[in-house]
Amino acid sequence: MKTKVLTIVSVAFGFIVGIIFTGITISISSSEMMVKEFKSPYNFEKTVHVITQRINNKDGWNVTGIIDQNKEVTENGGFEIGNFKIIKYCHGGYSARMLKADDRKKIGNMMPKSFAVYEKSDGQVFVSTMNGGVMGKLFGGEIEVIIEEVSLEVEDMMRFINLKYTLF
Structure with missing residues (x-):
């Protein structure tokens, strides 16, 4: 007896420890999974300029705007954050x-897509974007199918920084 x-106590304890460990792991890695950051080879x-050109040269794609985030921040009560553009x-086809x-209209809050281009304090330039591989899996269904198609085209446009969407 x-x-x-x-x-029974050992199995229950192991199960609880497993749940806690999984939660901690997801919490720590979720930010790395959701947002991808890539070092640029350029200033x-x-x-x-290269990102803008590559987007505009890809069939069906166009840049809808470039936001100077440093300017927006400083003009609205913030302090200098350095070179930072969105x-x-x-x-149009994928959006439609x-x-x-x-x-699927709820997805509109994540549109249009965007890249953040910024210079860190050491002078290195980075590009970040949402991880299409993870985003598609989160929604599933037709949303996942469309996001996967979009992700493949974005990866092609951004080969110069080796952009690759992954689940991990």
């Missing part, structure tokens, strides 16, 4: 497919 109780201005871009169905 003692052996049976000890086994800040050239990185912005490149907004879109593909995504937003046509009522149950």
Whole structure:
């Protein structure tokens, strides 16, 4: 009888420890999974220019705007954050497919897509973006299918920084 109780307690304890460990692991890695950061081989201005050109040269894609985030921050009560631009871009065909169905219109808050280009304090330039591989899996269904198609095209546009969407 003692052996049976000890086994049940051990299994329950192991299960609880497993849940806690999984929660901690997900919490620590979720920010790395959701947002991908890549070092640019170019300086800040050239990185912005190259990304803009690559997007505009890809069939169906266009840059919808470039936000000078440093300017926006300082003009609205913040302090200097250094070189930081957000490149907004879109593909009309994919956008129409995504937003046509009522149950997918909620995705509009994540559109248009964007890249953040910024210079860190050591002078190195980075590009960050949401991880399409993870985002698609989170939603599933037709949203996942569309996001996977978009992700493949974005990876192609951004080969110069070795952008690759992954689940981990």
